[in-house]
Amino acid sequence: MDQQVGLGSLCFAKAPFIIGTASVVGTKEGEGPLADAFDCIGPDDKFGQQTWEAAESSLQKEALTLALGKADQKPEDMRYLFAGDLLGQLIASSFGLKTFEIPLFGLYGACSTCGEALALSAMTVAAGYADRVAAVTSSHFASAEKQFRFPLEYANQRPVSATWTVTGGGAFILSKDAKQPLAKVAGVTTGKIVDYGIKDSMNMGAVMAPAAAELIAQNLTDFKRKPEDYDRIITGDLGEVGQQILFDLLLKKGMDIRKQHEDCGMLIFDSQTQGTGSGGSGCGCAASVLSAHFLPKLASGELKRILFVPTGALLSTVSFNEGQTIPGIAHGVVLESCVSSAKKEG
Known part of the structure; x- marks a missing residue:
């Protein structure tokens, strides 16, 4: 195969x-x-x-x-x-x-x-x-x-x-094997560096949304799937600003993920009461929310298949201070529940 x-x-x-x-x-x-x-x-x-x-x-x-x-x-x-x-x-x-x-x-x-x-x-x-x-x-x-x-x-x-x-x-x-797995990693999509020329380090959602859009479109194309083939399409760190940009970019490609999409950065904080601006970000944002919130739903069978798409802004203090743009990247991981397959085998 x-x-x-x-x-x-x-x-x-x-x-x-x-x-x-x-x-x-x-x-x-x-x-x-x-x-x-x-x-x-x-x-x-x-x-x-x-x-x-x-x-x-x-x-x-x-x-x-x-x-x-x-x-x-x-x-x-x-x-x-x-x-x-x-x-x-x-x-x-x-x-x-x-x-x-x-x-x-x-x-x-x-x-x-x-x-x-x-x-x-x-x-x-x-x-x-x-x-x-x-x-x-x-x-x-x-x-x-x-x-x-x-x-x-x-x-x-x-x-x-x-x-x-x-x-x-x-x-x-x-x-490679498990008696009671939380989920299985069914596939991955590796992202490309995407640079829209943005230089604002205080707007990471705008930096990373184009990379997320390219990754999600690539995944759907490669696997010949539609957004509804996923129970959730989950970005890591776009926040409220980046989410809207993501929707707009994918709609231009003829892909509407608004019903399936959730963002870890929007889930982990209450921006209205906690003063966190557009939402959460950082390596720990997607990791902690996947671990605590989404994997239990896959383990229970509440969710059958998700596309997990953490997003990153590829800047450093050196590149930013030298006036460089801020490229973005995203990586996709397809996670599936093992509940239904386990029942069939039994």
């Missing part, structure tokens, strides 16, 4: 399973609409550490520890670990995960990193290069603001288009 589908997708002949997951978030996320769904809410946003960066490492360590425990696995059972964050040289991941001593692939796809990590994890297992792997991503509001924008003490004004970097992370354990 040829697993290559269309111009940018894979459909796995033997789909890997997600057998465990965990989410860890900060205090603001713990006050939002999904508070009851997260595995762990930190008592404060430093998670008992001295620095913001160490705090982010701590929440990654906690997320992976919880996910391994829930999957009844040990670190030595993992062949590989795919992990990433927003910080320079991926220091949240390297310092947070070093004690697990799992062979590591460090990844950077900005806020799309969770999709990249899940896609590469699934490809590795499906190809027979590993029986079990782990994927972890995180972000932290304070560490991201410190690196990309302004010191918190500056108290700069935030436009309504701005998104709020989520303090949180998610961990996922993938396996």
Whole structure:
């Protein structure tokens, strides 16, 4: 069976399973609409550490520890670990995960990193290069603001288009076989870099929406599907501004996803009461919401098939200060429930 589908997708002949997951978030996320769904809410946003960066490492360590425990696995059972964050040289991941001593692939796809990590994890297992792997991503509001924008003490004004970097992370354990899987990774679509010439770092939704539109269109074309073939089409970080741009771009392509679409950044916060602007963003946004909110719905059979599309803005402080544009990227992961297939086999 040829697993290559269309111009940018894979459909796995033997789909890997997600057998465990965990989410860890900060205090603001713990006050939002999904508070009851997260595995762990930190008592404060430093998670008992001295620095913001160490705090982010701590929440990654906690997320992976919880996910391994829930999957009844040990670190030595993992062949590989795919992990990433927003910080320079991926220091949240390297310092947070070093004690697990799992062979590591460090990844950077900005806020799309969770999709990249899940896609590469699934490809590795499906190809027979590993029986079990782990994927972890995180972000932290304070560490991201410190690196990309302004010191918190500056108290700069935030436009309504701005998104709020989520303090949180998610961990996922993938396996070639499972007795009680949460879901299976049926396929992936790898995104291209898309640059519409935007230079506003306070409008990440506008930067990332074109990449999301290209990815979703590619996925639907490659798999010969319509939007209604998915129970949900889920973006990671577009927020309210980016969502409308996404709808407009896809409608021009003759694709209407308005009934199926949800955005993790719009779900994790109540923008009216929490002052988070357009919504949430960051590597930890899509990861924590997928883990806490969507995977349980797949595990129960409430959702049968979803397209998970985290989106990222590929900028750095150097590129931004040199006047470069901000390209975007998105990665798509097709996740399916195992409930119906399990019943048929029984």
